[in-house]
Amino acid sequence: xxxxxxxxxxxxxxxxxxxxxxxxxxxxxxxxxxxxxxxxxxxxxxxxxxxxxxxxxxxxxxxxxxxxxxxxxxxxxxxxxxxxxxxxxxxxxxxxxxxxxxxxxxxxxxxxxxxxxxxxxxxxxxxxxxxxxxxxxxxxxxxxxxxxxxxxxxxxxxxxxxxxxxxxxxxxxxxxxxxxxxxxxxxxxxxxxxxxxxxxxxxxxxxxxxxxxxxxxxxxxxxxxxxxxxxxxxxxxxxxxxxxxxxxxxxxxxxxxxxxxxxxxxxxxxxxxxxxxxxxxxxxxxxxxxxxxxxxxxxxxxxxxxxxxxxxxxxxxxxxxxxx
Numbered sequence: 001x002x003x004x005x006x007x008x009x010x011x012x013x014x015x016x017x018x019x020x021x022x023x024x025x026x027x028x029x030x031x032x033x034x035x036x037x038x039x040x041x042x043x044x045x046x047x048x049x050x051x052x053x054x055x056x057x058x059x060x061x062x063x064x065x066x067x068x069x070x071x072x073x074x075x076x077x078x079x080x081x082x083x084x085x086x087x088x089x090x091x092x093x094x095x096x097x098x099x100x101x102x103x104x105x106x107x108x109x110x111x112x113x114x115x116x117x118x119x120x121x122x123x124x125x126x127x128x129x130x131x132x133x134x135x136x137x138x139x140x141x142x143x144x145x146x147x148x149x150x151x152x153x154x155x156x157x158x159x160x161x162x163x164x165x166x167x168x169x170x171x172x173x174x175x176x177x178x179x180x181x182x183x184x185x186x187x188x189x190x191x192x193x194x195x196x197x198x199x200x201x202x203x204x205x206x207x208x209x210x211x212x213x214x215x216x217x218x219x220x221x222x223x224x225x226x227x228x229x230x231x232x233x234x235x236x237x238x239x240x241x242x243x244x245x246x247x248x249x250x251x252x253x254x255x256x257x258x259x260x261x262x263x264x265x266x267x268x269x270x271x272x273x274x275x276x277x278x279x280x281x282x283x284x285x286x287x288x289x290x291x292x293x294x295x296x297x298x299x300x301x302x303x304x305x306x307x308x309x310x311x312x313x314x315x316x317x318x319x320x321x322x323x324x
Contacts, residue, residue, distance in 0.1 A: 006056035006308060010065075017077070018068075018102055022089050026098050027075035028068040030106065032060035037135075037322040038108045039315065040099070041067040042126075044117030044141070046245075047236030049074025049223075053302075057114060057138075057311045062319045066111070068102060070095055070122075073232050080239075081232040083190070083197065087239050091246045096126050103133060112318050113137045114311070116302050117275065120266075121145045121245065121252065124283075128258040136321075137264040137290075138314040140307055141272060141300045142280035144252045145245040149279060154181045154241075157211065157273060164210035171203040186238040189231070198227055201234040211273040212301065256286040264290035265314040267307060269298030 012029035019025055032055075039058050043050045050067040058065045071090040072080035079085060103111070110133045115123035120139040127134040143149055158165040169177060172184050188200035205224055223229050264287060268280040277294065284292035293314075298304040302311065 006053070006312060007059055008056070009052065010055050010060045018098070018105060020071075020094075020098060020101065023078075023086075024071050024089065025077040026068055026071065026102070027077075028066065028102055031055045031065040031067070032058060032063045034064055036062045036064045037319060038064045038066065038106075038111035039318075040102075040111045040113050041065065042113060042115040042119035042122045043067075043070065043074075044115075044119050045073065045233060045237060046070060046118045046240045047073040047080065047233040048118075049229075049233075054114070054116075057308070058315050059319050062323070063112075063315070064108075066102070066106065066108075068098070071098065073236055079228070079232050080235045081228040083192065083194070087236070090236065090239065091243070092122070092125055092240075093246060095122060096129055099126055100130065100133075109133070110135045112315070114315065115139050117141045117143055117300065118145070118240075121247075124252045124259075125247070127262060128252065128255045131258055131260075131262060134262050136262060136318050138267070138311060138318070139264060139280075140267040140302055140311055141275050142266050142268055142283060143275045144250075144279055144283070145240070145247060146253075146279075147244060147249045149275070150182060150241050150244070152276065153274065154207075155179070160273065161210040164207060168203060168207035171199070182238055182241045185234070186242040189235045189238050197231055197235075201227070201230040204234040204238070205230050208274075211299075253282060253286060256283065259287050259289065262289055263318075265317065266290055266292045267310045267314065268292065268294055269300060269304065269307060270294055270296045271299040274300040 010031045012031050015029035017025040041054045049069045055065055069076040112135055113123040120142045123137055176184055185204050189197055191197050266280050268277055293310055295306045298306045
C-alpha cells in the first residue's frame with residue numbers, strides 16, 4: 001500500500017498533572033486544535049509511556065489530540081522504577097477511571113480512541129465500559145491480553161527464538177526456574193535489591209527484543225537505553241500480565257456487542273509475532289462496525305511506514321467524517 005506521511009511535529013498547547021486522589025499524578029497534554037475533533041492516545045506496554053511521535057498520527061489543524069502517561073510510567077508520578085512505589089492501585093480499572101477523570105477535566109463529551117498494542121486492550125475495555133463516550137476507534141497491533149496471548153509471548157514463541165529463549169530462562173536463578181516465566185520475573189522485579197531488579201529488567205527486554213529485531217533490524221527503541229525506563233516498564237508489564245490485566249479471560253471478546261454502532265479501523269501486520277493476527281481476526285468477525293486492514297510486510301512496530309501510514313489514513317477518515 002502507498003505510505004501516508006506523518007503530520008509535522010507539534011508541541012502541546014496545554015499540559016498538567018491530574019491528581020487521582022489516591023497518591024498518583026497522571027501527566028497529560030493536549031496538542032493541535034483546541035476546538036477540533038477530540039482524540040485520545042492510549043500507549044502500549046503496559047508502562048511504555050506516550051511519545052511525541054503519537055501526536056503526528058492526527059491532523060493538528062482539525063484534531064484536539066490528548067495524550068497521557070498511564071500510572072507510574074513516563075512523566076506520571078510516582079515512578080514504578082522506585083521499589084517504594086505501590087502498584088496495587090495500578091490496574092485496568094484504575095486506568096479506566098483515569099481516562100474518565102481526564103475526559104471530565106477537559107470537558108470532552110466523546111472522543112476518538114487510538115491505541116497501539118496494550119493500548120488496544122485498554123481502548124476496548126474503555127469502549128465497552130463507556131460506549132457513549134467513544135465516537136470511533138483506531139487500533140494498531142490488536143491485543144486483548146487473554147491468557148493465551150500472554151502464554152504465547154512467554155512460552156509459545158520460544159521455539160522461534162531458541163537461543164534468545166535459552167538466555168531468557170537461564171538468566172533466572174536455578175531455584176526460581178519454572179514454567180511461569182511471567183510470575184518468576186514479576187517476583188525478581190519486586191526484589192528488594194536494585195541490582196537484581198535492574199538485571200531482570202534488562203533480561204526481560206532482551207527477550208522482547210528477539211521479535212522486535214526480527215521485524216525491525218534498525219534496533220531497539222531508543223528509550224530502552226535508560227535503565228530506569230526499563231525497570232519501570234518491566235515492573236508494570238509483569239504486574240499486569242501476572243494478574244491477567246484484571247480481566248476475566250476472553251472478557252473483551254465476549255462483551256463485544258457493547259461496541260455496536262461504534263466504528264473501528266484495526267490495523268495489523270501479517271508478520272506480527274508479538275500479537276499474532278488471529279486476535280484481530282476474531283475481533284473483526286464479532287464486531288460488524290469494524291474494518292480490519294492487514295499489512296502484508298509489517299509486524300508489530302508502529303515505526304514501520306506501512307503501519308504508521310495506515311494509522312494516519314484511518315485518523316483522516318474520522319477527521320473527514322467529523323467535518324461533514
